[in-house]
Amino acid sequence: xxxxxxxxxxxxxDTTQLNMSVTDPTAWATAMNNLGMVPVxxxxxxxxxxxxxxxxxxxxxxxxxxxxxxxxxxxxxxxxPPPPPTDVPVVKEIIHCxxxxxxxxxxxxxxxxxxxxxxxxxxxxxxxxxxxATEEIIQEVFEQCGDITAIRKSKKNFCHIRFAxxxxxxxxxxxxxxxxxxxxSTDKKDSGRLHVDFAQARDDFYEWECKQRMLAREERHRRxxxxxxxxxxxxxxxxxxxxxxxALLAEKLKDDSxxxxxxxxxxxxxxxxEVNRRSANQFYSMVQSANSHVRRLMNEKAAHExxxxxxxxxxxxxxxxxxxxxxxxxxxxxxxxxxxxxxxFSKAQRKNIDIWRKHSEELRNAHSEQLMGIRRxxxxxxxxxxxxxxxxxxxxxxxxxxxxxAYALKEENDSLRWQLDAYRNEVELLKQEKGQLFRTxxxxxxxxxxxxLQQTMQGMQQQLLSIQEELNNKxxxxxxxxxxxxxxxxxxxxxxEQLKSAKELAEINGHDESQANEINxxxxxxxxxxxxxxxxxxxxxxxxxxxxxxxxxxxxxxxxHPFGANIEYLWSYMQQLDSRISAxxxxxLLMRLPRMFKQEFTGVGATLEKRWKFCAFEGIKxx
Numbered sequence: 369x370x371x372x373x374x375x376x377x378x379x380x381x382d383t384t385q386l387n388m389s390v391t392d393p394t395a396w397a398t399a400m401n402n403l404g405m406v407p408v409x410x411x412x413x414x415x416x417x418x419x420x421x422x423x424x425x426x427x428x429x430x431x432x433x434x435x436x437x438x439x440x441x442x443x444x445x446x447x448x449p450p451p452p453p454t455d456v457p458v459v460k461e462i463i464h465c466x467x468x469x470x471x472x473x474x475x476x477x478x479x480x481x482x483x484x485x486x487x488x489x490x491x492x493x494x495x496x497x498x499x500x501a502t503e504e505i506i507q508e509v510f511e512q513c514g515d516i517t518a519i520r521k522s523k524k525n526f527c528h529i530r531f532a533x534x535x536x537x538x539x540x541x542x543x544x545x546x547x548x549x550x551x552x553s554t555d556k557k558d559s560g561r562l563h564v565d566f567a568q569a570r571d572d573f574y575e576w577e578c579k580q581r582m583l584a585r586e587e588r589h590r591r592x593x594x595x596x597x598x599x600x601x602x603x604x605x606x607x608x609x610x611x612x613x614x615a616l617l618a619e620k621l622k623d624d625s626x627x628x629x630x631x632x633x634x635x636x637x638x639x640x641x642e643v644n645r646r647s648a649n650q651f652y653s654m655v656q657s658a659n660s661h662v663r664r665l666m667n668e669k670a671a672h673e674x675x676x677x678x679x680x681x682x683x684x685x686x687x688x689x690x691x692x693x694x695x696x697x698x699x700x701x702x703x704x705x706x707x708x709x710x711x712x713f714s715k716a717q718r719k720n721i722d723i724w725r726k727h728s729e730e731l732r733n734a735h736s737e738q739l740m741g742i743r744r745x746x747x748x749x750x751x752x753x754x755x756x757x758x759x760x761x762x763x764x765x766x767x768x769x770x771x772x773x774a775y776a777l778k779e780e781n782d783s784l785r786w787q788l789d790a791y792r793n794e795v796e797l798l799k800q801e802k803g804q805l806f807r808t809x810x811x812x813x814x815x816x817x818x819x820x821l822q823q824t825m826q827g828m829q830q831q832l833l834s835i836q837e838e839l840n841n842k843x844x845x846x847x848x849x850x851x852x853x854x855x856x857x858x859x860x861x862x863x864x865e866q867l868k869s870a871k872e873l874a875e876i877n878g879h880d881e882s883q884a885n886e887i888n889x890x891x892x893x894x895x896x897x898x899x900x901x902x903x904x905x906x907x908x909x910x911x912x913x914x915x916x917x918x919x920x921x922x923x924x925x926x927x928x929h930p931f932g933a934n935i936e937y938l939w940s941y942m943q944q945l946d947s948r949i950s951a952x953x954x955x956x957l958l959m960r961l962p963r964m965f966k967q968e969f970t971g972v973g974a975t976l977e978k979r980w981k982f983c984a985f986e987g988i989k990x991x
Contacts, residue, residue: 467505473545480544482565488576491569492540495526498550499557513539525560528567540564606633609642614650621657631658649794687739694732701725770846772959777839784832791825918957923964923982932968932979
């Protein structure tokens with residue numbers, strides 16, 4: 369006998385091995401008592417302790433008292449130990465009810481077959497019922513499996529039972545194969561073999577579909593909540609343009625911490641088409657504020673480049689230390705391979721030392737090549753500013769430096785004049801609005817703005833006058849330099865004439881050729897000395913060999929661009945060779961050499977563009 373599982377497991381008795389009547393309750397009670405079990409509905413002496421039994425349990429209680437009969441062999445009731453492992457074959461027990469008795473099938477027979485379980489099945493088909501079985505008897509037997517919601521009995525000894533939950537169907541399937549006998553009758557109509565199987569009901573399938581749809585809705589809701597949680601936040605909404613918002617935005621553009629947010633708003637306004645004749649000056653001032661951040665960004669870039677250079681230097685120092693340690697390790701291996709120490713090692717030790725030595729040498733060589741590559745890059749990027757100037761490579765320069773300064777002042781004067789015109793237009797617009805509107809608070813604020821603009825205009829006029837004075841001074845210096853140059857050329861001609869006359873006198877008087885050479889040497893020395901003095905008075909030559917190298921590279925670049933190139937294009941090319949050079953430095957260098965480089969304007973109106981061209985060959989022809 370074996371203990372059964374799945375909620376109804378207990379002891380089964382094979383009637384073929386017992387010499388007693390199956391219908392005799394006394395014989396069954398004796399057999400169960402010999403095993404220490406008390407069957408439900410039978411009187412007998414308890415062989416198990418009271419601590420295991422349910423206190424006050426009366427097996428004779430039925431549905432009349434409102435308590436469902438309990439099988440004391442169900443696991444979890446405290447009457448039997450836990451069910452055995454699932455690999456043990458299940459042996460069913462006899463089940464006693466008030467109106468009938470259920471006898472288990474022969475355990476040697478195969479288990480009864482069942483159909484495929486429908487989804488959400490809560491209804492079972494029960495066949496093989498006794499002909500005299502009533503609906504009350506059926507409910508008495510199957511309500512031990514769970515709450516019954518409906519019983520549909522047929523006249524042909526079968527019925528359909530619908531339970532409240534799905535797990536109750538498994539308990540009902542357990543009763544399949546039992547032989548049911550009503551009371552103690554031996555009539556054929558009072559007995560039958562039960563066949564319990566899954567039934568396919570529309571109500572069960574509908575409830576299962578509703579449950580699946582509810583689970584699908586919950587899953588979609590959960591996924592949507594997860595997507596909403598992981599979705600990046602939406603960008604903030606851009607406010608519409610107004611004079612008040614424009615004034616606030618102008619203040620934000622001046623703040624470095626709020627510049628990124630403010631420049632986005634400014635870009636959105638311009639793309640929306642908020643710029644018109646009335647708001648053009650205000651937008652121009654905001655664009656000018658945005659342009660003022662270019663210098664700050666370039667300074668930040670230079671700071672980051674400096675940090676990168678420091679990191680490179682620290683990396684190079686660390687790599688040098690590692691290479692030194694590799695050299696020491698290789699020296700140890702080389703010392704170990706000498707005969708003085710090599711003879712004392714075993715063959716396996718020599719093999720390992722040789723492998724280690726080769727591996728260390730490979731790593732040492734790789735690190736050495738990497739360090740040499742870094743040093744070569746530094747030598748290529750090294751500046752020639754600290755090297756001494758070679759007198760043989762100095763080039764003569766004329767008054768181009770003063771011309772470049774005068775040109776820069778002229779450009780600044782033009783920009784200030786344009787700003788002044790813009791402020792005048794704004795003042796005229798405000799005057800027109802003032803004549804059209806009444807004297808209200810808005811007109812008072814416009815008067816204040818008008819006064820502020822007038823003060824600003826006066827300050828800019830003063831600044832313009834000072835710049836014009838400075839420009840006149842530079843022009844006077846330029847004229848003085850030209851006068852000095854013409855004076856030097858006149859002196860040179862006079863000296864050449866004197867030299868010719870001295871030579872003629874020497875030939876007439878019969879002087880030696882050495883005396884004529886001495887006269888020539890003295891004359892050339894005086895001319896060169898006069899030239900050096902004039903050049904020192906005017907402007908210095910090239911500062912270093914680096915400038916000569918830059919002039920050569922720029923000349924080659926512009927020579928292959930016959931239509932010229934703007935300063936930004938030229939600067940981007942030079943950045944690849946020297947990242948520390950600036951566009952202003954290149955432009956000043958080009959202005960100092962007007963015979964080699966000339967500037968031309970192309971385009972009309974908004975497409976106006978300044979381009980530099982190489983004109984050294986034209987200068988040679990004119991000279």
